[in-house]
Amino acid sequence: MPDDTVPGDTVPDTTVPDDSGERSARITLLIVDDHPVVRDGLRGMFTADPGFEVLAEAADGREAVALAAEHRPDVVLMDLRMPGGGGVEAISELTRRGLPCKVLVLTTYDTDTDTIPAIEAGATGYLLKDAPRDELFDAVRAAAEGRTVLSPAIAARLVSRVRDPRGGGSLSARELEVLRLVARGTGNREIAAELFISEATVKTHLTHIYAKLDVNDRAAAVATAYERHLLP
Secondary structure (H helix, E strand, C coil), rough: CCCCCCCCCCHHHHHEECCCCCCEEEEEEEEECCCHHHHHHHHHHHHHCCCEEEEECCCCCCHHHHHHHCCCCCEECCCCCCCCHHHHHHHHHHHHCCCCCEEEEEECCCHHHHHHHHHHHHCCEEEECCCCCCHHHHHHHHHCCCCCCCCCCHEEEEEHHHHHHCCCCCCCHHHHHHHHHCCCCCCCCHHHHHHHCCCHHHHHHHHHHHHCCCCCCCCHHHHHHHHHHCCC
């Protein structure tokens, strides 16, 4: 059979030598983040390592799904909160389509309201953007192999959630009193008067309640408390 290769032409090699000297395939990536500077940084980091290949980049969830279907990467590095299509919705769609890529969430958000939906949607792993480079590389390799990888802080909180499914078990008696009054629509000044404490103390109790329930406002605190049966 004639050889159509022109002298001097080279065939691209998508493999790299492993520790044994044999050649293994690069891990291919799709980077999804709405911030160009983040995408640039990640692309530069991964392309500098011969074990990885960045196939494409997306600025939102909808674009991510289309590019994942087109390029079939091994791993999708997915941010969560993006205009024009969020990460959780994109993960759900990738799962629904049965695409073989693994999704590793890489984000700055670490609350239960972010982590749980992403994992339930089908994410293989969840890492924070402050992770060291080597930790990120190891996480991508683990995700490519189908192994679950979680940020240590997130893993610890998920373990705590499993041990105490109701959550909020650490709310003090006074914090529960404040929360009950909040649920009735009582303002801070009225709560202070009813409990014979200062308004500043009420605000301090609310800050502690928000932190323990992993919420950001009064409405979310009340909704979470009812969901976890902390309020009658």
